Amino acid sequence: MPQYKLHYFDMNGGAGEPIRNAFRLAKISFEDIRVKREDWPSLKVDAVKCVFGQMPLLEMDGQFFAQSMAILRYVGKVSGLYPADPVEALRVDELLDAVIDIRTKISPTYALPDAERIAARQKLVETFIRPHLERMESRVGKSGFAVGSSLTIADLALANDISGYRSGRLDGISPSVGDGLVAIDKIIESVAHALEKCA
Secondary structure: OEEEEEEEOOOOOOOOOHHHHHHEEEOOOOOEEEEEEEHHHHOOOOOOOOOOOOOOOEEEEEEEEEHHHHHHHHHHHOOOOOOOOOHHHHHHHHHHHHHHHHHHHHHHHHHHHHHHHHHHHHHHHHHHHHHHHHHHHHHEEEOOOOOOOOOOHHHHHHHHHHHHHHHHOOOOOHHHHHHHHHHHHHHHHHHHHHHHHHH
């Protein structure tokens, strides 16, 4: 087994958390390197380590790999949290890409002044985020798992991001954005229960 080091900001949540949780659930040893905000600018320009100028980064036996969903899929495959069945894998990938759709829409708002950021996010909630969450709700399983009959990396990504939108941490995105998503609520509960068991 390779020696894994995951580099991500010193926070819970965000793009690194589903990867951390995949390692935890699979009981795969990894070093959780939490990068301080003040250390990020110097890491960001290191072309050897930070290959696309972004985190999370997976360091594996001295090699560095980027892109949160690529890393999550890799950890899913080595942990058994990514389906072997091609159609189920397609369903997982569909949901992961839907998660990225929302992240991509929100990302540019971080650079806006406060009032513009809040207004832009409120508009996104109405025109894109809430409708997209409803579409995701219609695509997931109804028994506590996004795809199939057991936990996958799709569950980890959905639980992480939708819980983040509901947290109130993102100004302009009301916690009510996730109201009434019954199937997704069950997924969030399943992930929380699984993480409690492996703690």
